[in-house]
Amino acid sequence: MDINAVNALPYEDFVNIFGNVVEKCPIITASVWSRRPFVSLPALEAAISEFIDSLPESGKEGILRCHPDLAGRDLQRGTLTLESREEQARAGLDSLNSAEASRMTRLNEEYKERFGFPFVICARMNDKANILRQLSERCQNERAVERARGIEEVKKICRLRLQGLVLTDAPNKL
Numbered sequence: 001m002d003i004n005a006v007n008a009l010p011y012e013d014f015v016n017i018f019g020n021v022v023e024k025c026p027i028i029t030a031s032v033w034s035r036r037p038f039v040s041l042p043a044l045e046a047a048i049s050e051f052i053d054s055l056p057e058s059g060k061e062g063i064l065r066c067h068p069d070l071a072g073r074d075l076q077r078g079t080l081t082l083e084s085r086e087e088q089a090r091a092g093l094d095s096l097n098s099a100e101a102s103r104m105t106r107l108n109e110e111y112k113e114r115f116g117f118p119f120v121i122c123a124r125m126n127d128k129a130n131i132l133r134q135l136s137e138r139c140q141n142e143r144a145v146e147r148a149r150g151i152e153e154v155k156k157i158c159r160l161r162l163q164g165l166v167l168t169d170a171p172n173k174l
């Protein structure tokens, strides 16, 4: 699908296709629909980013809370969204050994205890070793720093999910 096809989508199709580019936050997709036509995929991405940035702190934390833990209960139970399952598997989070799994669980709980929202990172841009390292390091940050950092990661996840859905003019297009 190219950007012209995106712009031609009726609302229901638009939300069905793009509703999970921000994990479990279809309201974001529903809100940017009215800003079509988008001149490009980056313009659609920018509209989503602007909506997120316009939210109060509680709204941003709400977006973070919509994210499943990495290697957490949802992965164990098979209740992850398709996108999240693929992202977590690609980072090797579905094949942790018991030591890694218990460390991830402990650090995720510690992080949530401290901040009131889960640790969020773009799994597709990291491997399990780096994710564990970042989780451990970021636990020491201040809440405001982690709220901003988590939203940055949400935007990276969104960008990659959008790129998987919309064809863009490859620069080396013949």
Ligand SMILES: NC(=O)NC1=NC(=O)NC1=O
Binding pocket: 023, 067, 068, 069, 070, 083, 084, 085, 087, 088, 118, 119, 120, 121, 122, 123, 124, 157
């Ligand atoms: N807590 C998280 O960071 N979750 C996730 N990161 C991803 O890249 N996909 C997820 O589900």
